[in-house]
Amino acid sequence: MEKIRITGLQKIFQSAGQEIHALQDINLSIAEVEFVCLLGPSGCGKSTLLNAIAGFIEASAGEVVVDGRIVDAPGPDRGVVFQEYALFPWMTVGKNVAFGLEIKGLSRGDIDERVNALLHTLNLWEFRDRFPKDLSGGMKQRVAIARVLAIDSPIMLMDEPFGALDALTRRSLQDELLRIRREFCKTIIFVTHSIEEAIYLADRIVVMTYRPGTIKFEQQVAMPHPRDPAGAEFNELKRILGGLVMEEHERHARDEMRGEG
């Protein structure tokens, strides 16, 4: 079943009188419950593509269709997990997770029940009355994930959610995400510039080119979970993708040398 369809998507930013072709002719179809990783060097348009799906930015041409409806605004059917967490610092952990449910107008009892269940699932129960400033990065991101799970979005859009975390926290959150994805049957689009993270998580990896941002290469990953980053198949894939990403990275570096980056 197709969940998301992107056709002819283009995004041109105007910046200091210059046109930046952040996205050009992106065509992508994502199935229900598929886990897609967008991979590419910095500046290739990964966030722009994700933000277009989230409805935060308007396309210059083309369209994003979710469940047969054209995306024209953000909405709770596409929950976003931001790299900067974006937790509301004035709300406790519990309040952050409850926010989306309160907007939906659920009864207090239903909200508490749902929030408490999620806090337990994500091992956040002891921290429910803390404010975000008193949490570690890994915990913050778990709260952000819980906040999106609370509103039960069928789609989760994640923009380098684990980019700022140390290697161990990162691995444990990756495993947790895979578990959540199985348990809650989410369609996930996950942006990363870590090749290993993409191979560890994805059903399909989409490699993007740098300026204009187009789709360079797509790779299905059929290895069963949990995947072994030391295994032969894993490393062969890593080698292939590494070469592709490096080509784009070098184009980016050349642009920067010329002062256009």
Added chain:
Amino acid sequence: MFQVRAIVRGTAVPLLTLLLWEGICRAGLVSAIILPAPSAVVLRWIEWLLSGELLVDTLGSLTRVSLGFLLGAGLALPLGLFMGASPKVYDYFNPLVQVLRPIPPIAWIPMSILWFGLGNPPAIFLIAIGAFFPVLMNTIAGVRNVDGIYLRAARNLGAGSSVIFRRVILPAATPYIFAGMRIGIGTAFIVVIVSEMIAVNNGLGYRILEAREYMWSDKIIAGMITIGLLGLAIDIGMNAINNHLLRWHRGMDS
């Protein structure tokens, strides 16, 4: 041990100053009108307290500061929220604000007396002006500086504009608004003393000016110290409210 040392360090200079001051006065080096002895100031303060007048004066000043501050901040807050949230409202009001803002509240005294006569109304008007602009400017800045990521997150979770205003923009702006209120109450406190010297016949500002007519230097200094203590109490109170309401904020210990 450390605490004892800290107390010794903290009290040494004030105690020595007092002793020196008392000594100079006892030795008759200066006249009691130019510099009354600290012991005389204390006695005068106790007399003032026992007569009941001190309480009336302090409450008078406190009431005027509170009313003026509530009026000024109460008008500045909604205007600031509107100006911060809507570029259109901002464009309409900003030129006027920019012209009026640099006028010190004290410069309003003549007009305020012409408008309101003498008594509490002009005093409260002046205090309100003193509190108005700091709260206004900070509220505008607070609303305008709300990090876009919170707005995105809220819209993503399904919030409409009224929920976003109440539950995202307003709380996100509170650190700024509170900073503005602290500046505002500081200004209001300066203005209350000045306006009491001019428009009314009680309050701490009035009392120290009255004492000067009789050359009661001890009462003037007792009044000055009371004003200082009242200012300190207001600041501590504001700080406590601030720390409680902003306990979520980075860099604050709850």
